[in-house]
Amino acid sequence: MHSRRQTRAITVRNLQIGGGAPVSVQSMAKCPTTDIDGVLEQTRAMASAGCDIVRVAVPDEAAVRALKTIVKESPIPVVADIHFDFRLALGSIAAGVDAVRINPGNMKRDAHLRAVADAALAAGIPIRIGINSGSLERSLLKKYGGPTADAMAESALSCAEKFERWGFTNIKLSLKSHDVQQTVAAYRKVADACDYPLHLGITATGSGLEATLKSAIGIGALLLDGIGDTIRVSLSSSPVDEVEVGVAIVKLLGLRPHGVEFVACPTCGRCKVDLLSYLPAVKERLSGLDADITVAVMGCVVNGPGEAKQADIGIAFSDDDVASLFRKGKRYASGPAREMLEQLVNDARRLGRTR
Numbered sequence: 001m002h003s004r005r006q007t008r009a010i011t012v013r014n015l016q017i018g019g020g021a022p023v024s025v026q027s028m029a030k031c032p033t034t035d036i037d038g039v040l041e042q043t044r045a046m047a048s049a050g051c052d053i054v055r056v057a058v059p060d061e062a063a064v065r066a067l068k069t070i071v072k073e074s075p076i077p078v079v080a081d082i083h084f085d086f087r088l089a090l091g092s093i094a095a096g097v098d099a100v101r102i103n104p105g106n107m108k109r110d111a112h113l114r115a116v117a118d119a120a121l122a123a124g125i126p127i128r129i130g131i132n133s134g135s136l137e138r139s140l141l142k143k144y145g146g147p148t149a150d151a152m153a154e155s156a157l158s159c160a161e162k163f164e165r166w167g168f169t170n171i172k173l174s175l176k177s178h179d180v181q182q183t184v185a186a187y188r189k190v191a192d193a194c195d196y197p198l199h200l201g202i203t204a205t206g207s208g209l210e211a212t213l214k215s216a217i218g219i220g221a222l223l224l225d226g227i228g229d230t231i232r233v234s235l236s237s238s239p240v241d242e243v244e245v246g247v248a249i250v251k252l253l254g255l256r257p258h259g260v261e262f263v264a265c266p267t268c269g270r271c272k273v274d275l276l277s278y279l280p281a282v283k284e285r286l287s288g289l290d291a292d293i294t295v296a297v298m299g300c301v302v303n304g305p306g307e308a309k310q311a312d313i314g315i316a317f318s319d320d321d322v323a324s325l326f327r328k329g330k331r332y333a334s335g336p337a338r339e340m341l342e343q344l345v346n347d348a349r350r351l352g353r354t355r
């Protein structure tokens with residue numbers, strides 16, 4: 001992985017984004033913001049799943065009125081998502097939100113943008129300049145012949161430049177499209193052109209495996225480049241599903257403590273044991289272990305001993321229902337497969353408690 005891109009730090013309530021802070025995970029509440037109990041219930045569930053920031057839609061004055069209680073009771077920072085009407089941003093800031101997101105594609109007048117920047121400056125909160133390929137300024141669509149990565153980058157950077165001219169630099173940027181390659185290209189351009197922290201996401205991905213993969217590929221590619229300070233996985237699914245995928249992405253890239261990480265072979269015709277049922281059983285039994293360790297569960301002598309030696313602890317099966325256990329690169333026990341599996345679980349728990 002490339003070293004992390006050096007970015008300015010911004011603070012959303014008590015959470016630092018950028019400036020070397022851990023990559024945070026965020027999501028959106030999916031019930032009407034006027035349903036205060038519903039928003040708070042979703043937010044608490046998201047926070048329990050590892051979410052660092054919640055964003056809520058603010059489409060009207062009724063939503064603005066709900067914000068005060070939501071902000072007061074939310075366990076994590078609250079961002080108001082504003083489109084079209086700058087007065088909703090001003091109302092949200094007055095209600096005490098921790099940040100606002102605006103979309104320069106639908107908030108076009110400089111006087112309106114400046115009013116929001118001035119209010120955010122006075123309140124000491126950041127603004128996300130959130131570009132979507134589906135709502136770019138007409139002038140940019142014309143200039144670039146469509147919602148290209150260049151058009152998205154210019155939209156974000158020209159809005160940031162305006163804010164800078166008005167003395168406001170408490171900014172993060174996002175540039176989302178449903179197209180993975182276009183999104184990645186847009187973020188890379190902006191990453192080269194400024195040092196503002198970046199909020200990563202692929203938008204309108206849909207649901208299921210394809211949607212999850214789109215986010216994992218797009219966000220993962222950028223994070224591997226060292227680009228990205230906070231992420232949101234967009235799924236046509238529950239916010240907790242979004243958070244779980246987001247947390248998995250940052251954990252698997254080593255950007256957050258990963259807990260128990262399993263290294264397991266896919267099995268093939270050489271495998272003589274029922275690894276496909278052993279693995280979920282081991283996972284289940286180690287699910288409560290709160291420690292960063294890797295546990296290898298490997299099917300045969302081809303790659304088993306090698307992978308198991310590289311893990312913190314591992315088991316490699318061989319023919320005739322026999323297995324060996326490995327720790328710190330060395331084989332330390334051999335015996336019947338079921339006995340060795342039992343010992344693996346007990347030894348992994350013991351190892352986890354020492355971490």
Ligand code: SF4
Pocket residue numbers: 265266267268269270271298299300301302303304
């Ligand atoms: S470790 Fe052995 S059983 Fe597992 S996939 Fe490789 S060759 Fe097949």
